[in-house]
Amino acid sequence: MTVRVQTEDFDMAAEYRQLSTAPQGEIPGAVVTFTGLVRDLYQDKTIHAMTLEHYPGMTEKELNRIYDEAMARWPITKATIIHRVGRLLAGEQIVFVGCASPHREAAFEACHFIMDFLKTDAPFWKAEETDAGISWVDARDTDQTALKKWQK
Amino acid sequence: MKIMYFAWMREHTNCAEEHLAKPDNVQTVADLVTHLRQKSPGHDKALSNMEVVRVAVNLTYCPLDTPVTDQDEVAFFPPVTGG
Numbered sequence: 001m002t003v004r005v006q007t008e009d010f011d012m013a014a015e016y017r018q019l020s021t022a023p024q025g026e027i028p029g030a031v032v033t034f035t036g037l038v039r040d041l042y043q044d045k046t047i048h049a050m051t052l053e054h055y056p057g058m059t060e061k062e063l064n065r066i067y068d069e070a071m072a073r074w075p076i077t078k079a080t081i082i083h084r085v086g087r088l089l090a091g092e093q094i095v096f097v098g099c100a101s102p103h104r105e106a107a108f109e110a111c112h113f114i115m116d117f118l119k120t121d122a123p124f125w126k127a128e129e130t131d132a133g134i135s136w137v138d139a140r141d142t143d144q145t146a147l148k149k150w151q152k
Numbered sequence: 153m154k155i156m157y158f159a160w161m162r163e164h165t166n167c168a169e170e171h172l173a174k175p176d177n178v179q180t181v182a183d184l185v186t187h188l189r190q191k192s193p194g195h196d197k198a199l200s201n202m203e204v205v206r207v208a209v210n211l212t213y214c215p216l217d218t219p220v221t222d223q224d225e226v227a228f229f230p231p232v233t234g235g
Contacts, residue, residue: 058211124234125159136160139231
């Protein structure tokens with residue numbers, strides 16, 4: 001399990017290799033990865049950049065808690081969560097979630113689950129830069145609604 | 153106790169963190185909010201609508217009726233927008 005909060009970019013290929021590499025007899029049958037990017041257009045506004053702030057300590061604790069919850073529900077052999085902070089230009093990578101599992105369904109669902117809970121529980125905040133200046137991004141109700149599909 | 157503010161709340165309070173000795177009349181997070189709102193107009197504005205503010209005591213999400221002690225770290229922040 002890897003949780004990283006960092007300013008620097010990440011290498012998708014390197015993260016995939018780390019997830020897919022395992023000793024003989026333990027090679028996962030499936031690796032699912034998700035990468036989030038800074039959009040350049042949102043609701044007719046051109047986004048030049050985003051600045052991400054977080055709550056050091058609590059962020060890592062929440063991401064580990066979400067990971068533990070995913071582990072309890074699906075047979076995940078490895079997982080990686082990376083979230084960048086600081087100022088990111090439109091088009092830059094912002095978040096990575098990858099899950100390895102013996103089975104594709106588990107890998108797909110765990111990856112989706114981790115991303116949905118990251119959106120609502122991990123203490124990150126975005127400020128967006130548009131032609132109108134810099135403003136904090138409002139939370140979206142759809143992110144809360146997305147959690148309903150995971151209710152047991 | 154250590155109090156922390158994030159995102160637009162920090163801009164209203166004009167500080168990212170502050171330290172204070174827990175007043176005797178502060179037993180819960182809700183009491184603490186009432187106390188902090190008196191510190192400045194910015195604090196009052198930041199903490200005026202607790203329905204949209206999330207609270208963490210010692211790095212864990214907590215409701216407003218959570219008891220607080222002088223050793224606690226209490227963070228106030230808007231709904232999160234990462235990912």
